[in-house]
Amino acid sequence: MPFPWWLLKTKKTTFGLALVVTLLVAVFRKINRPPSHLRHLPYISFYTFFKAIIKDITIDRFSKDIVLPVMKRSPGAFVCSTVGYWGIMLTDPIAIKQFLMKPDMFPKAEINQGQPGTLIHRFVGGANIVMLNGTDWKRHRKVAHSYTFKVRHMKLTLRHSSVPQIVNPAFNRAMPIRLFGELTQQLFQAMDCTSSVDVLDVVTRMTLDTIGRAGFGFDFNSLADPANEWVTVYNDVKAALMDPFFLVCPVFDTTLVNWFPKRAQKHQQMTRFLAMLDTIIEAKRHHLETVEEEENRDLLTLMIESEQEGQATLTNEELRKNLCIFFFAGQDTTAFTLSFMIYELAVNQALQDRARQEAIEILGDASSDVLPSAEQTKQMTYINAVIKETMRLHNPVLNTTAREGQVYIPKGALVCADMSDLHRNPLVWHDPYRFDPERFLPGGEAERQPAGSGWTWAPFSNGGRICVGMNFSLAEQRVVLSMLLRKYTWTLPKDSIHRDGLVTNGLAFGIISTSNLKVDFKPRY
Template identity: 60%
Template sequence: MNTLQFIRETGIEQFYHQWIQPRLRDKKAIGIAVAIALLYSLHRKITKPPANLRHLPWLGFYKYHKAILSNVTVDQFSRDITLPVMEKSSGAFLQPMVGYWIIQLTDPIAIKQLLQKIDIFPKSKINQGDDGSLMYRFIGGDNILMLNGDDWKRHRKIANPAFTRAMPVKLFGELTTTMFKAMDGLGKKIDVLDLFSRVTIDTIGKAGFGFDFNALTNRNSEWVENYDNVKEGMLDPFFLVFPTCDTTLLKWFPKRQKVHDQLTHFLEMLAGIIEDRRKTMKEARENGTEQLVEAHERDLLTLMIECEENENATLSNEELRRNLCIFFLAGHDTTAFTLSFMIYELAVNPEMQERARKEAIAILGDDPYDKLPDIEDTKQMSYINAVMKETMRLHNPVLSTTAREATKDCVLNGIFIPKGSLVSADILDVHRNPKVWTSPYEFNPDRFLPGGEAEQKTSAGTAWIPFSSGGRICVGMNFSLVEQRVILSMLLRKYKWKLPSDSIHANGLKTHGVAFGIISSTNLDIDFEKRY
């Protein structure tokens, strides 16, 4: 294919006008040559997988990237792009990325073997993005998510006991009551994505590092605006597909530079909090004036600094900051999206909503005031827990685990993985795999009740992995699950809700974010009616 054919067949001119021109500083100076150079280079080098991986079926390079740049919904991507290839496979297929191909596993047994063999399959540096990019600056570097070997064990040694001790159930409940007050001023129809984004940013701010974002009480919070812009910037498909434009060519994209500046401001805030916390804790120990706060209600930063002494391991201020960024992303965005998708499913399935409400009332009572659950209450919420798990199966915010790199030739449940290959557990597709789950696109919480389908499907392999699994399972899993149970149970007692008839989600939840791997949505308005 020559250059002219390439331009015609790939729709390069339309791509230029839609994706490149709006982002440039000088819209006339650089021209379409940038797009031609980038895309034609990709065409010549990486439109087919390397020979040693061609024993696996693969997604078409152009079809995949066209889907990303078109911002297709996750359902469209799952049904139209990956499902046809997945059905031809024995539990794995190849997905094209910029500069490499990655093996996506959809077989539960192969996934279990992958996630258990952390020495053979360490995390790849490819997960962090290019050095200097917005994504690298926020989630890259030396942190618990990206590190391997002894360095990872050192981080985990401090983070594990901190998360074990930190379970601020009282804080979850108090912030939920603050959320109710905020809802009073929003009217009947409420954008739950915005609502839960605010309650979870306040939660992770206070529970993570003792900082009050005032997201619920101040709708014009500078910090919320900064973080939202950073988050949207990381999800921008253009800069994910063309990372050079986020680093070397950044000066050509002034709007992108502004987002980088906002991230710098956010990171400086975290660094200042860490430095001040170390100083005040040291002074308190020396003066004997340490605050008598129960361990489970202390913030994670305080607990991690305490654990440095108890576990004979230390983290630098920079390492602490990078870990707080990971906790922030995982504890805020993914929890907010899960809560939003859960509310949607209960809105379109009113009988399930009422069943969950009856359970909440049976545990917390039906008196007309806001009852805060305690930790023992949350352990009794079997159907609410099933609703949560089914939501994370069908609409899990994270589409796949971070990429691992095979250090030697290996076979995972009959699937040959050559040395040097990148491989990931495909959360989206194993959760929707018709060879694994009955009617996988149907929302059915009963799967996760005792004796349900989930017990059978997960007994031999790993078919439900919203928090990954094995030695590198998400350290904040229980934190997130308890927070969800508290918020949902209190909402069920306080409100009934339904989907507005004019919702863009009337024919199914529309979610996006395939490029970055964390899904989100827009305009998810819900009609709420108070019960008391």
């Protein structure tokens, strides 16, 4: 009887399949769990995180169903996979305060910038106020002279000598309240074309015009002409930055980018956009050499003037990179917050009425637009509470950029302050998923937090690296919301996909957005 060679082949095939399956299981287990030095903390598996992204669940649902059970097992911190790395996510306000107060012990990690040569790195990487560390960062922005903190019962004091600063003075001096009001009037013109308004679309166009004019004196004219050349170039570049395929596989965005002609075209658009900024910077320098002082100065002008006053020097490339960061960190985040705020007041009519009453008390009820003054924006107690509560419940940025731990955690571990889940932490906030501006009124829950409870509200981060544009953004929001309240009443359409709660996305990249947010506006005059 001949030997059954077919049986041997079958066994080989079976063995081969078994080996492949074994290898795949091993690889899956490796990527599904955090590195061994982080497994002492509860974690959200890569599979769980990835499945949530594929199913496109909302931020609130992810927080309630996935993060909250992990937080109950570990109230202060947990480990989670994001796009590109495993990180320790802090949700305890005391731990977050300690973390954010020590930028030298937790320097920004290079992974935040993407790999050199990628589209994301060309836009936000390199020498700018967000990504730099150490003395280079201090040259852009001054830090405190000294501070004291505890690390495992050891009292330490770190001292910093006073250093020149450029970006801080520019933001402190650039508060174009009137420009905010004028652009809000242009927003009204764009809204009046239809009663049902795509809120995120029009507000994003307005914030682009704001960044352009207040940042470097350039008018994108996005509200009046949303399809013009530079708006199209910028929007194409912005959309391409967050393409998940190229973020996960950066080799195809650099060495092998020519394999993807459409991606190569985005790089060409990025080159055009950056060249436009370079031209503006050079023209601004030349202009300031011949003009003593301008009445309405943008951020770029103020940064260059800070150089002339002896407050250190930034190269043209550094100025351009800071302008790019202002775009990346300031345009969409403010637009999203305003959109979420409009939504919450649409579904909470009593709160909208109360906010409107305050706007009328401060600005009057004449049948014409009123542009608030800087002093009037400071009187908007309830409107400010609405803004703060919106940023607590719907903060557009989920967590801080990753920092690399140097002390009392495994060295090299990446750490973030999880602002979204800090703001939803039931150990910190009562009924945290309910929208309630009362929390931020005098004597409200925010003020009643126990002494030593840490930082419980941190939508702009905090500490030495707090967002330099915080006051700029808050002032813009006060102006826009108060003028909207005087001009319109608004409601959510009955067929809105957001009737049962705001539908958000952006879990993969840490910036919350939404879509199809249409609101019905009715003019009051």
